[in-house]
Structures are given as C-alpha cells and as structure tokens.
Amino acid sequence: MADIALPRPQRLDFPRRALELIPGIALLAAIGYAGKLIEQSVAAYGKAHALHLPNIEYVLWAILIGLVISNTVGVPRLFKPGVATYEFWLKAGIVFLGVRFLIGDVLRLGGVSLVLVAVELSVSIALMTVLGRWFCLKPKLISLLAIGSSICGVSAIIAAKGAIEADDDDASYAIAAILALGAIALFFFPLIGHALGMSDHAFGLWAGLGVDNTAEATATGALYSDTAAKYAVLAKTTRNATIGFVVLGYAIYWASRGRAQQIDNKAQFLWQKFPKFILGFLFLSLVASLGFFSKEQVASLANLSRWAFLLTFAGVGLMTDFREMRKQGVRPFIVGAVGEVAIAVLTLGLVVAADAVFTI
Amino acid sequence: MAEIATPTARRWLSLDGWAVLLSLALTALIWADLLPAVRW
Numbered sequence: 001m002a003d004i005a006l007p008r009p010q011r012l013d014f015p016r017r018a019l020e021l022i023p024g025i026a027l028l029a030a031i032g033y034a035g036k037l038i039e040q041s042v043a044a045y046g047k048a049h050a051l052h053l054p055n056i057e058y059v060l061w062a063i064l065i066g067l068v069i070s071n072t073v074g075v076p077r078l079f080k081p082g083v084a085t086y087e088f089w090l091k092a093g094i095v096f097l098g099v100r101f102l103i104g105d106v107l108r109l110g111g112v113s114l115v116l117v118a119v120e121l122s123v124s125i126a127l128m129t130v131l132g133r134w135f136c137l138k139p140k141l142i143s144l145l146a147i148g149s150s151i152c153g154v155s156a157i158i159a160a161k162g163a164i165e166a167d168d169d170d171a172s173y174a175i176a177a178i179l180a181l182g183a184i185a186l187f188f189f190p191l192i193g194h195a196l197g198m199s200d201h202a203f204g205l206w207a208g209l210g211v212d213n214t215a216e217a218t219a220t221g222a223l224y225s226d227t228a229a230k231y232a233v234l235a236k237t238t239r240n241a242t243i244g245f246v247v248l249g250y251a252i253y254w255a256s257r258g259r260a261q262q263i264d265n266k267a268q269f270l271w272q273k274f275p276k277f278i279l280g281f282l283f284l285s286l287v288a289s290l291g292f293f294s295k296e297q298v299a300s301l302a303n304l305s306r307w308a309f310l311l312t313f314a315g316v317g318l319m320t321d322f323r324e325m326r327k328q329g330v331r332p333f334i335v336g337a338v339g340e341v342a343i344a345v346l347t348l349g350l351v352v353a354a355d356a357v358f359t360i
Numbered sequence: 361m362a363e364i365a366t367p368t369a370r371r372w373l374s375l376d377g378w379a380v381l382l383s384l385a386l387t388a389l390i391w392a393d394l395l396p397a398v399r400w
Contacts, residue, residue, distance in 0.1 A: 087375060088375050088378065088379050089379075091375065091376055091379035091380075092379040092382055092383045095379060095380055095383035095384070096383055096386075096387070099387075275376055276376035276377055276380055277376045277379050277380055279380065280379070280380035280383055280384060283384075284383070284384075284387060292391065293390075293391060296397060297390050297391060297393075299397070299398075300390050300395070300397050300398040301387060301390060301398075303398040303399060303400040304386060304390075304398050306400050307398070307400070
C-alpha cells in the first residue's frame, strides 16, 4: 500500500492559527485605511484652499507607510502571520475582479498577453541566466532570479525552491530582491507611462508584463488608473498561468544534473503548481458575462475587490525589507536590477508594438 | 486512502483554494441579496 509511506498529516489547531492572524490583518486594514484617509484629506484640503495638489492615490500612501515601518522598526513578530496573508487578499481581490471583465475580452486580451508573455519569458530567462553567469552567482540562485523575473516573483520562487531543492538563503534573497525591485518599479512605471502618454490599456499590460510580483503589478496599474489596474491584473494573471511549465522545466534541468529529484507525474505537477485563483477569476467573469448579476451586485463585487486590494497594498510595503539585500552582497542585486531594467524596456517595446498591431 | 485524500485536500485548500472559496461564498451571498451593498 503506497499510502502507508505517506506521512500522517499534523493536526491543525485552527482556532489558534486564526487568532494568530488577527493582529497582522488588523495592521493591514489600519495601514490601508490610513492611506485612503490621507488621499481623501489631501484632496479635501486642496479643494478647501483652492490649491491644485497632486492626487496621490491611497495605494502609494499605504505602500509608503508599510515601507517606512518594515525598513525602520521592522514588523513585530506578533503581526507577521497576519501580514503574510496579503497574498490571500490579493487572490480574493483578483477573483472578485472577474466580474468587471466580459469573458470575450478576457480571452481576446489574454490571447494578446499570452503572445507577449511568451516573448517576455524567453528573453528574461535567457537574460538573467547570462547576467548571473557573468557575475558568477550560484547556479541555483540564478535559476531562482530567472524564474522570479520571468513569471511571478514570490509564488514562482516558492514553487521553484521545493522543485529544484534550492537553499533557503537563496530563496529568501531572490524574494527580497524581486520585491525590492518591484517596489522601485512601481514608483517609476507611472511616471514613464504619463511621460509617454500611454493609454490605460497599454500601461496596464506593461505593468502586468514588466513588474514581477502580482501585488506590485496590481499596485503599479492602480497608481495609473482603475482601468490600468484591471489590465495589469489580466496580463499578470496570464503570466502566472505559465508558472507550472517554467518551474517544471527548471526541475527537469536540475534533476538531469542529479541535483534535484525526478518528477514522475508531470501532469500532476503542473496541476499542483497551477494558480487556482485564475479559475475563480474566469468563473466569475463567465457568470457576470452571462448576466447573472444586477448592476448593483457587480458594483458591490467590484468594491469587495478594492477592499481586498487595499489590504494587499499595505502588505506590499510591510513585506519589502531593503535590508535583506545586505545578506548576499551587491552582485545579485545588480544582476536583478540590470535584468529588470532590460525587461522593462523590452516589455514597453512589446506593448507599444502590440498597441499598434492589435489596437489593445 | 484517507491519508492520501487528506493531504490532497489540504493541497487544494491552500492559499489559492481558500481565496477562491471565500470569494465564491461572498459572491453567492451578494447574488442572493443576503449582504448589504458594499461601498468604497
């Protein structure tokens, strides 16, 4: 009996685990809501004093507050389990966002995105590998950086870590580097987008293709416009859908070198790594397209998506600790930064070309 | 078999699974008009 060999699962203490999450979730809510209040207060002050103050979105305030906390006093241990749920809220928010897309648009734009993603994946993996070798980085760290920059930062690195049996240190560093570079990108992308006069659709696609972490890609889009955030999520979700194939490719490569376990059931592996929230997103898009929801219900679901993203954006700042960079020195960061700039320029070119060809 | 089924279920109900379940449950409540309108 094969099942005898399987370890007996540990009994989960759900009430205790749920209690541990509360302080951190409350912190996410407090920071996110503070960002919303600051945005409203600045706008109200400008209106009351007839001043033309720049409209700084709550997204940026929430991220800034989080960044200041994580890079000065640090996130206290009590809050860490709840803060780590920011990806959960991101995924719930993406599922809700499905109601704002017609399924036909998802398939059309998903198709365009898929073509762009294929080019982006190939170039970024090749680029990171070449740069990593030039800078003499550890081979598995190169793999993690390549996976993180080509698909989706944190989730892909975590998925790959187990599959290629990488060190904890390398994985922690790759995650920190991808998050830090994404945090930098989310300040620069909107400035460049405005300077080039990009449309909401084109900017959203660029953010989804060029920013690696899903939460940061969504935030980058949201900093430009609500519509841009929608398209950033769509492009990024298409990228995320490829996670299993890329991780499988790397796992087979390292197994062939005797430095990772063989994968017997590849179909099962692909299914395990497939981000299931994409199915929830597609389902809600389909159901909404079939007219199951009233206008008010669609508005409520879209607002739920915004509230979930509010928690996510607070988490982005709190999870980004630039001090992590010091642990492995400056070389991996240079590789990441050079690679990311090149990928950002490449994806910008792809999006501008696609805009002309497909009128996205 | 239970020992296979349990880890499989736990894998499915990882972060993604719970996020999808929560979203669909809230969607069902909104669709059935059992929740008040959510404002931003």
